[in-house]
Structures are given as structure tokens and as C-alpha cells.
Amino acid sequence: MIPRVTATIDLAAIRNNLAVIRRLAPKSRVMAAVKADAYGHGAVAVARTLEAASVDALAVACLEEAMTLRQAHIQAPIALLEGVISIEEAALAVYERLQVVVHDHWQIALLEQLPQTARLSLWFKLDSGMHRLGFPLSDVPRLAEVLRRHPGWQFEGWMTHLACADEPDNPFTATQIEAFDTALRGVPGHRSIANSAGIIGWPQARVDWVRPGLAIYGCSPMPDADARSLGLQPAMRLEARVLAVRRFAAGESIGYGRKFICTEEMPIAVASIGYADGMHRAFRDGTPVRVRNRTAVLAGRISMDMITIDVRAVPDVQVGDPVLLWGGDLPAEEVARYAGTLSYELFCGLTQRVKFRHINGAGIA
Known part of the structure; x- marks a missing residue:
């Protein structure tokens, strides 16, 4: 069978991106986020790749995600x-x-209900201003006392999370970092502050541990620093196929709701992807795709199983041609703007109908 929609994950890009992060934060250990099925890239394959590249640790959201990795050895x-x-x-x-x-x-x-002999390993998360999860900074003395009561617990360190690190001109990030540092002054234990945006945009956040997520997958979260300029390589390439090419006269409408009207006689290609595959219905007319290494644009509403494309810029388009939705020289973070969203949501929104291929991995194909 020929897959209608394929997500190709380049594991060599994952290795490259880990190396970039290490160059940006050479004095930090790296805890790579592989939660949400490695941001939709396939947690087991990505975790194996990172482990082979000697990543210091992995991060997941919950026990179920961790068990998937442990069961994969x-x-x-x-x-x-x-x-x-x-x-x-x-x-x-x-x-x-x-x-x-x-x-x-x-x-x-x-955790205090565990047997005293349990070899518990833990971090304390502090709320420096994100106001999602975490202890108030004023609780640090109380938490230090908890550790003194439990000398058998293995304490990994203190972490916090940045709310606005992707906004380079927002002073709140510096405020968070200063508050975190002040609360822990003189308190032993490793520190972890920076997510991908913190690593890229805030050198003072590159402390004992960094926790990259999006950057591992080849995207920059910073509006003023594109991935290519940082040396990051997109790991995911999402492609569909052309199912039909038809010509329509000026004034004809395309798709549900007749929201796109042809301004002249024009060719329209139909491609094999829709919102049931994870192609957001919010994508508007003019969203770029790539066909035969040229840019074409969406024309008309996204359907459950298909999209329609204005291919006037690709006069030699044929049935069966691949259609690149994002990846390579069409960065997901740029495409996401046409749906008013972020690359995170594009990656995590792909469904089980998409055929995944992992390439350039040791023993992974």
C-alpha cells in the first residue's frame, strides 16, 4: 500500500539538535523532553536516539509515558x-x-508513605512566576527541612519553569531567574531553569541542568532567531499526495462553504490529508505547501480527508506528486502561523492515520 500521509522523522537531525544545545549550554547537563510521544515524533525512537547520544536524562509528563520507555528498554x-x-x-x-x-x-x-528503605529520587519544583505547578519560593526552608528528615532520599535538585522566555524583550524572565536564585541562595542542590527558549535567549538560565523540548525537534521558539540560524535541523517532514488536478473557470468556488472563489481560470490540486490526519481546519487560504520544490497555497476549507491547493505556480503538477505540508525548507513554526497556532500543536496533533517512518537511526527504520 502507498501511504496517503507520511511523517518522516530524521533521527540524525535529533542528534544534531542535541549537539547544538550542548554547544549553547556547554556547562549544563541536558534533560531532553520526550513527553507527548516526543512532541509527536515517536517517543521510543527519539529516546533511543538521545540515549545513544549520551543525553543526561529524559523528561516525560507522567508515569504512563515513562513506562512506555522502560518497556522499550x-x-x-x-x-x-x-x-x-x-x-x-x-x-x-x-x-x-x-x-x-x-x-x-x-x-x-x-511519598512519606513509602518504606524508609525505598530509593526515591526526586526534584523539587518551585513556582517563580509561571503560576502553574510548583511550591512558593518562600517554602524553600521548609523543603530543605523535608530533605534533612529523609537522608535516604536522593535529591536531584531544584527546578522552575519560565513563562515568557520566548519574548526576548520581556523583563519578566529576568525577574523569575533572579527570584529563583535569591530563594536558593546558600541552599545546596543542582538548579534547572531553561527550556528551549531559555537556552537560546537567556544565558543566565543555562545553569546546572537545561530542559530542551522544541529545540530537540529542530524548531526555534524565538521570534528573532530562526532554527537554521541556530544550526537546528527540522526532524519531521510531513507529506501527502496529489489525488487529482482539475481546472476551474473564474468565478467557480472551491470546497465547503464556497469560501474560495477562483479569480481566473486556474488549476486546483486535491491532496490526501485533512483534519482527520491532524491538518488543522483553521489553516486559511494562502497557507504555503511545497509541490515539485515550488510553493503552492491552500485554496478553500480543510476537509476531513482532503485539502485543495492553488497550483498555478506548479504547472507541471501530476497525480501522485508528494505535497510537503511542513519540514525541510518549509519550517513548521512558519506554517503554524497560518492557523494561528504553534509548531508544538502541529506536531502533537497528528493522528493514527499518519504513517510514521524513522530514518538515520542505529537499527531504526
Whole structure:
């Protein structure tokens, strides 16, 4: 069978992007985020690639994601960014040698139910201004006392999360970093602050540990620094196929709602992807795609299984031609703007109908 929609994941790009992050933060250890199925890129294949490249740790959202990696024999340290929510999860986290990120006092009470011999590994997450998860900064002395009460616990360090790091002119990031540093002055333990935007835009956030996510997959979160200028390589290439090419007269309408009207006689190609594959219905007319290495644009509403494309710029288009939706020289972060969203959502929104191929990996095809 010929796949109608294919996402090709270049694992060599993943390795390259990890190397770029190491060059940006040479004194930091790297905890790479592979949550949400590695941002839609395939968690097992990506984690194997990062582990082979000697990443220092991996990060997932929850126990289920960590178990997928352990069952695939991934042995690297794995941090649970949302921690655990039951004593059963806590016990399994200990058994599987997972690092538990603790963000609230109820979690401490839960972990204290574990046997004293349990080899618990944990981080404390502090809220420096994101106001999502994390202990208030004023709780640091109380948390230090918790660690003194439990000398058998292996403490990995203190982490926080930046709210506006992708806004280089926003002073709130510097405020967060200063508040975090002040709260921990004189307190032992490793620090972790920077996400991808923090690594790229805020050198003072490159402390003991960095936690890249989007940059690992070859996208820049910064509006003033494109991925290519940073040396990042897009890891995902999403392609559909041309199913039909027809010509329509001026005044004819295309697709649901008759929202696109041909301004002249023009060729329209139909391609084999729709919102059931993860192509957002919010994409508007004029969204760029690539056909035969030339730019064409969407014309008409996204359907469940198909899109329609103005191919006046590609006069030699044929049935069966690949249609590049994003990847390569068509960055996902640029395409995402046409739907009023971010590349994160494009990657994570792909559905089970998409055929995934992983290339350039050791033993992975």
C-alpha cells in the first residue's frame, strides 16, 4: 500500500539538535523532553536516539509515558515532570528508577508513605512566576527541612519553569531567574531553569541542568532567531499526495462553504490529508505547501480527508506528486502561523492515520 500521509522523522537531525544545545549550554547537563510521544515524533525512537547520544536524562509528563520507555528498554534517567498522584505510582516510580518531580506538599505526604528503605529520587519544583505547578519560593526552608528528615532520599535538585522566555524583550524572565536564585541562595542542590527558549535567549538560565523540548525537534521558539540560524535541523517532514488536478473557470468556488472563489481560470490540486490526519481546519487560504520544490497555497476549507491547493505556480503538477505540508525548507513554526497556532500543536496533533517512518537511526527504520 502507498501511504496517503507520511511523517518522516530524521533521527540524525535529533542528534544534531542535541549537539547544538550542548554547544549553547556547554556547562549544563541536558534533560531532553520526550513527553507527548516526543512532541509527536515517536517517543521510543527519539529516546533511543538521545540515549545513544549520551543525553543526561529524559523528561516525560507522567508515569504512563515513562513506562512506555522502560518497556522499550530505555535505561536513561527519566524525570516525571508532573510527579505522581498515588502511592501505587510512587512505588512503581521507585521500582523503575524514575525521578519524581514534586510540586506540592500533598505529594510529600504521599511519598512519606513509602518504606524508609525505598530509593526515591526526586526534584523539587518551585513556582517563580509561571503560576502553574510548583511550591512558593518562600517554602524553600521548609523543603530543605523535608530533605534533612529523609537522608535516604536522593535529591536531584531544584527546578522552575519560565513563562515568557520566548519574548526576548520581556523583563519578566529576568525577574523569575533572579527570584529563583535569591530563594536558593546558600541552599545546596543542582538548579534547572531553561527550556528551549531559555537556552537560546537567556544565558543566565543555562545553569546546572537545561530542559530542551522544541529545540530537540529542530524548531526555534524565538521570534528573532530562526532554527537554521541556530544550526537546528527540522526532524519531521510531513507529506501527502496529489489525488487529482482539475481546472476551474473564474468565478467557480472551491470546497465547503464556497469560501474560495477562483479569480481566473486556474488549476486546483486535491491532496490526501485533512483534519482527520491532524491538518488543522483553521489553516486559511494562502497557507504555503511545497509541490515539485515550488510553493503552492491552500485554496478553500480543510476537509476531513482532503485539502485543495492553488497550483498555478506548479504547472507541471501530476497525480501522485508528494505535497510537503511542513519540514525541510518549509519550517513548521512558519506554517503554524497560518492557523494561528504553534509548531508544538502541529506536531502533537497528528493522528493514527499518519504513517510514521524513522530514518538515520542505529537499527531504526
